[in-house]
Amino acid sequence: MTLDMFEQDGVNVGQSELYGQDVHLLRGFALPYIDDIIMALTLQIKPQSPLRYMTTPGGYSMSVAMTNCGQRGWLTSRSGYCYAVLDPLTQKHWPDMPAIFMTLAQAAAYRTGFDDFIPDSCLINEYQAGSKMSLHQDKDEADLSAPIVSVSLGISATFLLGGLVREEKAVRIALHHGDVMVWGRADRLRFHGILPLKSALHSVTKDCRINLTFRKAL
Numbered sequence: 001m002t003l004d005m006f007e008q009d010g011v012n013v014g015q016s017e018l019y020g021q022d023v024h025l026l027r028g029f030a031l032p033y034i035d036d037i038i039m040a041l042t043l044q045i046k047p048q049s050p051l052r053y054m055t056t057p058g059g060y061s062m063s064v065a066m067t068n069c070g071q072r073g074w075l076t077s078r079s080g081y082c083y084a085v086l087d088p089l090t091q092k093h094w095p096d097m098p099a100i101f102m103t104l105a106q107a108a109a110y111r112t113g114f115d116d117f118i119p120d121s122c123l124i125n126e127y128q129a130g131s132k133m134s135l136h137q138d139k140d141e142a143d144l145s146a147p148i149v150s151v152s153l154g155i156s157a158t159f160l161l162g163g164l165v166r167e168e169k170a171v172r173i174a175l176h177h178g179d180v181m182v183w184g185r186a187d188r189l190r191f192h193g194i195l196p197l198k199s200a201l202h203s204v205t206k207d208c209r210i211n212l213t214f215r216k217a218l
């Protein structure tokens with residue numbers, strides 16, 4: 001395998017893009033944090049609360065493998081969506097949110113005008129080739145005044161940014177390694193999703209894309 005088979009490491013790093021009133025895309029913002037994030041995922045989070053394929057309320061298996069860290073973990077099952085204190089797989093608390101995760105999430109929120117964001121939950125999504133996430137709203141959180149901070153690692157993906165109603169046509173945004181999206185306020189309930197991941201290799205995450213979604217659940 002030669003190096004040029006791997007994807008580029010960051011695109012338009014340092015650039016900031018605005019979609020709508022309050023959807024911010026910070027290109028490459030997470031790059032300085034990557035080594036620490038990967039180390040925490042590998043040594044702390046995944047051994048304690050392994051990735052797993054959860055079930056949708058409709059009975060389908062998600063194509064994205066998931067786990068969580070923080071005080072609460074987002075879950076989907078036949079009974080619906082919820083935030084849980086305990087990991088149902090281990091019956092123990094979710095792994096603590098690593099300090100570097102909190103630092104990154106707060107720095108990105110601050111940069112985009114959300115001064116006092118204190119996430120209590122981080123959902124970790126791992127996409128393999130073909131994995132996708134259908135259009136949905138993040139609306140299981142108690143306090144919708146807090147933004148969503150979403151970090152992309154590894155293979156590039158196409159993010160679908162819809163409107164406040166499902167019928168509105170979604171725009172496609174390419175997300176690359178190290179990109180951070182922050183959305184809130186008037187745009188907090190925008191529909192969004194991820195198109196099926198293409199087959200590729202990335203030097204850091206190999207054959208997958210990892211997404212970290214920071215939220216204030218409580």
Ligand SMILES: O=C(O)CCC(=O)C(=O)O
Nearest residue numbers: 123125138150194211213
């Ligand atoms: O993977 C992404 O970029 C989005 C993930 C997402 O929207 C979610 O987990 O709710």
Ligand SMILES: [Mn+2]
Nearest residue numbers: 136137138192
């Ligand atoms: Mn979402």
